[in-house]
Amino acid sequence: MHAAISVVQYHLPEKILTNRELAEMFPEWSAEKIAAKTGIEQRHVSAADECPSDLAEAAARKLFNTGACSPGDVDFLLVCTQAPDYILPATACLLQHRLGLPMRAGAFDFNLGCSGFVYGLSLAKGLIETRQAKNVLLLTTDTLTKFLHPTDRGSRSLLGDGAAATLIQGRHDAPPGHLPWIGPFVFGTDGQGKDHLIIRTGGMRQRGSAGAADEMPSPDHFFMNGPEVFTFTLRVVPQTVKEILERAETTLDGVDLFVFHQANAYILEHLRQKLKVPAEKFVVALSQCGNTASSTIPIALHEARARGQLRPGMRVMLVAFGVGYSWSATMIHSW
């Protein structure tokens, strides 16, 4: 049995925050400057009562509407989110019920932010190729805009809310060539990076609110040390690309398309140049939705397919990196 991606869909909340509106909130940056610095024209913002589970549900329904599978076919649900509905029960259990998945389906949450999608593919492959499941629904969903401090101009420019639904299924045939439909994988973790991408309160270390903070850093709010995270990215991503190429026994030329976590356009372009990847092989797809954390890669895959940049049979490298610090990379054959 071979695990392969069959379909990817995504959902963004209705409300849009444009660069013009951002410039009105932060007058020292013009709309043009924001676009030039970030590569982002707009980002979607969840409503006050709209949780990641709601976005994930909508993404899943879009996937079912493609006809690729029905809710009754799903035998395992994986939900990646940094913002579950409750401390317990798991959001995956809530979504099993809301989506009408069979009660014999397994379901659980995991949380790994921007690295979550690639880790999710690894989990799905493990479940399928050990014959524990056949149709795995992977939902990635985050609403980081809810955690932004009012003065955090940088993060508000970059981050957007959204969810993606990916169906990974077992199939009997293997793809042409020596690589599987999904794999190999490279993983990495560095907990020393914890303070550079963090929301401090709400967990067990500090359960209640820290109280109002006029400016950053604020323990109740999302904090990202941009320069440190950039340094981490520069340190880890090129090495990870080298490792996945070695594991896959191929070279840069043997990869048809590169889809990295869509952190921001500046970092992506810097990495592309550093790795010497031609522009036409490097997917950039964040101008309309910003950095949606765990959903940036599936959204980029969907958009690349829609614009014809991703075609069936392509060998695609996925590289995810972020909170933790954590990182992961894999190769996929495009559906």
Place this chain on the structure above:
Amino acid sequence: MIKPQLLRLLEDTLGMDENTLKGNETLRDLAEWDSMATLYFIATVDKHLGVPLSGDQVAKCQTVADLLVLMGNRPLAA
């Protein structure tokens, strides 16, 4: 790279006109030294000089001269 070349590289990184920087400016006084500038600076040093910098190292810089030291421009012997 010698100091004038490093200054031109810094000007280009920060989107300043050529020959604007003398090398003794305080970063706090430069309008171009905003929150993205640190990222651009780290990227430039990585790309053109092959030197990996941490955010901490750059955060400690108070002047353009401090940036030049990170870029590899040693101060003149006393």
